[in-house]
Amino acid sequence: MECTLCGACCVAPDIAALDKPLGLRCPHLLENNLCGRYEDRPSICRDYQPDEVCRLIEAPTLEERVDKYLSLFGLVEEARAVKEQGCPSMKRARLLASSAPAGAPGGQRRD
Structure with missing residues (x-):
């Protein structure tokens, strides 16, 4: 099956x-x-096969597709x-961001 880019x-x-939590983009x-990083995406993404x-x-919408999946x-x-509550990786990220000095790499979002 070809990917539908949904x-x-x-x-x-x-x-x-x-480190991406369930249900979050x-x-x-x-x-x-x-x-946005297709060429160097992790193997889990590279190996995924649409089914x-x-x-x-x-x-019709991404939100509806995600709701159906869940x-x-x-x-x-x-x-x-x-x-609502976050997860361990989200809590670690918030903690690192709040404790990093302004302008430090740990306090910046890396997309």
Whole structure:
């Protein structure tokens, strides 16, 4: 199956190689649903193959596709908790950002 460039695979699942939490947009996903670091993306992204799930979650908007994905895999509540409470990687990032001196690399977002 060819990729439909729907973007759901870059939002719905957690991506450990990128420290990306469940249900949150990958920081490298551009507005046009293309990868901002396609040429040097991690192997988890490079190895991903579109499958029947892509057809099952078809919808007009990225938000609807992500909602369908999370529902399909029973992850709606877990994703809601991540958005509301954060997760360990988000908490570490906030802690690093708040403790870094102004202008230090740890306090800047690296897209």
